[in-house]
Amino acid sequence: MGASRFESSVYEHRLRAAAAAAAQAGLSGLIITPGYDLRYLVGSRAQTFERLTALVIPAVGAPTLVVPRLELASLRESAVVELGITVEDWVDGEDPYDLVVAALGGGSVATAVTDSMPALHLLPLADRLGRSPVLATEVLRSLRMVKDPAEIDALRKAGAAIDRVHALVPQLLVPGRTEAEVAADIEAAILAEGHSEAAFIIVGSGPHGADPHHEHSDRELRAGDVVVVDIGGPYDPGYNSDSTRTYSLGEPSAEVAQHYSVLQRAQKVAVDAVRPGVTAEQVDAAARDVLAEAGLAEYFVHRTGHGIGLSVHEEPYIVAGNDLPLRPGMAFSVEPGIYFPGQWGARIEDIVIVTEDGAESVNTRPHDLIVVPLPN
CATH class of the missing domain: 3.90.230.10 (Creatinase/methionine aminopeptidase superfamily)
Structure with a gap:
């Protein structure tokens, strides 16, 4: 165990469990912005800024991390690199919300977001999805409890x-x-x-x-x-x-x-x-x-x-x-x-x-x- 996080295998198991729980709940996937849920899932202590950072966990398929290019260094402390998670970085002028929707794999099924997602990101994301997301609390609580x-x-x-x-x-x-x-x-x-x-x-x-x-x-x-x-x-x-x-x-x-x-x-x-x-x-x-x-x-x-x-x-x-x-x-x-x-x-x-x-x-x-x- 490192000083700031667990071995990567711990997070690998959690990501699989989160995807399975999302599928069981009939969701297209989970969108996790910085906070305790992100730390639980990949060991990241990234913070929320006006630029979107989001871990996208589709119910079917591999997870993707959407992150501003200037925040890439923050991934070093997490398990993201060791786990081989796809990283989609973006720069000012690009639309990160489109990257999130693409990482979900499309479809019109409901998507869940972490309860700590700021409205600054929730509203444009809902606009791209074409519907309001639900909270991921019910999906993740059974894992974190x-x-x-x-x-x-x-x-x-x-x-x-x-x-x-x-x-x-x-x-x-x-x-x-x-x-x-x-x-x-x-x-x-x-x-x-x-x-x-x-x-x-x-x-x-x-x-x-x-x-x-x-x-x-x-x-x-x-x-x-x-x-x-x-x-x-x-x-x-x-x-x-x-x-x-x-x-x-x-x-x-x-x-x-x-x-x-x-x-x-x-x-x-x-x-x-x-x-x-x-x-x-x-x-x-x-x-x-x-x-x-x-x-x-x-x-x-x-x-x-x-x-x-x-x-x-x-x-x-x-x-x-x-x-x-x-x-x-x-x-x-x-x-x-x-x-x-x-x-x-x-x-x-x-x-x-x-x-x-x-x-x-x-x-x-x-x-x-x-x-x-x-x-x-």
Whole structure:
């Protein structure tokens, strides 16, 4: 495996699967512009500009990459050359949309485009096709939701790296330091542990812990604070970590300890519920039911989890109403939380991968409320 992408054989398999899925859906093909779908299919981190770059995957026939000549150098990092994909380059004054239509092989059957395609390209493309394309989301979601062995290995490495960061967090949580100062140290640790960037850092101390999407502020940590630390980011070749642990500066009150023990049980019950055939909403209900039995249902204000991979948030979503049966290889967070406005909050989050008979967690740090001793 290279530093920025997988071996070419991984992408070769994905391209074949995408073409087969397009054919099964009755489409003439897929048109993929830069974004996570393009990165998934050929390992390209190309960006979207006013000049069109598009991977055309016909349902029948070989794929073609339409790319501006001045962007040809961007192909070097991808698997395009090794895979022998036909490259149709174009220069200003030529019409790239005609090249896309030709690469599809003609016909009047519906074509699907990636959901990140800018309107700047979608509208002229629809004009050339003579009809509005449909979204490729439904075709690609079934592929991207089920991780292959290379992706699972990448998620394990990302999980281990963010676990090493969480192991350092207690020494950073010192009364008098601000959330922002702690976050800066965490960012440095995330990069030092091999991530390409810190995608998000939540340091929610005291009442800020009751805001699930708080980031960090100039609030100073205080003795007695409960602190939610939710961190993650991409780890080459671009698969994300995401893990939350909750810390207490000094021994927690009896009430905090009691409520947290219920949360810990809810998270464990939800992870234990994960196995093939169980639906996403059943995992959500497993966590929610434990909290409801303890009278804490109203304090759990978000879904139990989200899929993860090249995107921090992707399908499957572990939420009420999602009757999608789980399949081996699906990867998602299990992260129930409790939030008491103006007081404190707590969340426990692991990334799990569905196995043939249960779930494997890529995060192995303790789930207990982590008590940070106060300085003498």
